[in-house]
Amino acid sequence: MQNKVSLPVIKRLPKYYRYLSDMHKNGVVKVSSSELAKIMGTTASQVRQDFNCFGGFGQQGIGYHVDVLLREITNLLFSEKKLDTILIGTGRLGRAISGYLTAEAKGYQLIAAFDKNPEEIGRQLSGVDILDIADLESFCKEHHPEVAVLCIPRQSAQELAPSLVALGIKGYWNFSHYDLSVVYDGITVENVHLGDSLISLGYRVRNN
Template identity: 45%
Template sequence: MSRKISMAVIRRLPKYHRYLRDLLEKDVNRISSKELSKIIGFTASQIRQDLNNFGGFGQQGYGYNVEELYKEISTILGLEEEYNTIIIGAGNLGQAIANYAGFRSSGFRIKALFDINPRLIGLKIRELEIFDIEDIKEYVTANNIKIAVICIPKDKVQSIANELADAGISGIWNFAPVDLELPEDVIVENVHLTESLFTLSYLLNEKKLGHELPEE
């Protein structure tokens, strides 16, 4: 039977995952929803409701086994899979992402970068070679690439995304400030940095005006 989970719940799961990992590093074995609410910022009721979407993880009077819950959420998030990943755009943002070591431990295997700048082609970032963007379709097909991270100017994004979709890419992590139009079988997660910054600006302004800030 299929299940319908709201995006609001889905977007809270990585936060649960992060805090549970921190608890494991502190050798915490068990935690109640009330204790978890104090450190994560969600109400105990919200935590129970969120987790009940995926089955019963806790026991009344016992709480949650931290390690088991962490593993369950890792499975729900698909982090037990390995995703061959490429980065489109070897500028400052693309290089920063390539240099982030946390992706490998989460199953995201960055295989290469691509760029249009001939001065960058052939160079390496953390032993990852930068290839000519003209070769991208062939590389995606030959190397079973599942995810593409896009870090290029918006005027080039749609055409590159179309090529990726034609090559069989499964997901795109899009940092370009443009909404992509792609087939439904390609999952797109947009990260619009300016929109996030503008949200911060709004909240700072609301605080300055003495208005009550919204809850997460």
């Protein structure tokens, strides 16, 4: 029936994937929408709607086969081909994130890091070279990275964004406070605004 997979659904998919992986590991064979809903903190209706977005493969009266569902979601979320990725900014956050990316993230291949600080350039980070940001253009023209991880201040991100977009980078894991998606079309931006997240937490802790 293939409804459109809306953004809220996409955001829930990794969570389904995680819980279904667990069940699969623990030998659970079937699961109902209401069981999943309870673990996920949502409703059975939503679970069924979500799964119907990418094709119904439950069995009426029975539920869903964990392995079928897991296979479908895995196919949807992951691909054989890893996304070539560059890291921009090798400060404290950049270093931590590069470690996370290489150690824990499926589907991404870090191929280079960039910084403007001469002390950083030439060193290694998570198994790749730290290059001069001035060489970004020549590097991209040769290696065509698909994703950039931005661990730089807002000002730098704003300055760099036009080149990055022009060089054909389509996906951005954005830790800077400059939101590219406001300005550029046709790119995919996943924002992780740690500062905003903390501010909003503080507000809610104080006012709840």
